[in-house]
Amino acid sequence: MFRILTVCTGNICRSPMAAYLLRQAVQDAGISDVDITSAATSDWETGNPIDPRAAALLTRRGIETSSHVARQFDAGDFDEVDLVLALDADHYTHLRRLATSDSARTKIRMLRSFDPDSAQEAPARQGIYDPWYGDDADFETTYQLISAALPGLVQHIRNQTADTRGA
Numbered sequence: 001m002f003r004i005l006t007v008c009t010g011n012i013c014r015s016p017m018a019a020y021l022l023r024q025a026v027q028d029a030g031i032s033d034v035d036i037t038s039a040a041t042s043d044w045e046t047g048n049p050i051d052p053r054a055a056a057l058l059t060r061r062g063i064e065t066s067s068h069v070a071r072q073f074d075a076g077d078f079d080e081v082d083l084v085l086a087l088d089a090d091h092y093t094h095l096r097r098l099a100t101s102d103s104a105r106t107k108i109r110m111l112r113s114f115d116p117d118s119a120q121e122a123p124a125r126q127g128i129y130d131p132w133y134g135d136d137a138d139f140e141t142t143y144q145l146i147s148a149a150l151p152g153l154v155q156h157i158r159n160q161t162a163d164t165r166g167a
Helices: 014-030 050-058 089-098 136-166
Strands: 001-010 034-040 081-087 109-112
Touching: 001 014, 001 089, 001 136, 014 034, 014 050, 014 081, 014 136, 050 136, 081 136, 089 109
Parallel strands: 001 034, 001 081, 081 109
Antiparallel strands: none
16 A cells, blocks of 8 residues: 655645545546545644635535545654655645654655656745635635646656555
């Protein structure tokens, strides 16, 4: 099983959007044995559902989100996952500080590092602005930025799961 964790500030907007969209992309690609979850760098929203604007956007695209419950990332999560996807530069920095080993640090990537249009950028320039502060257009922008990274992520997952099966 290849395990992925998406991470943002409160785990009610960007990271659950990324997790739901990535689950759909992996399913559409016919890849099995992948577990995708999400978490927050803070405890501000722990226990809360996905933001209604994010839920509405995903629902319009046929993705049901009612089971989402926000949770905070824990350093122990590094032992449970193979890939940690930060949604913004401050999440990336926070996660790298929490990582207590090189093995844990190598699991951390910016989500947009899988988008060919931003893959060569430094992590500080690959962030996705928090749509919580904006309106529906900001959530649509978040959706577009996440979606642009999905083909690269799916290929990465395909490569990783093929390596695992071949071992």
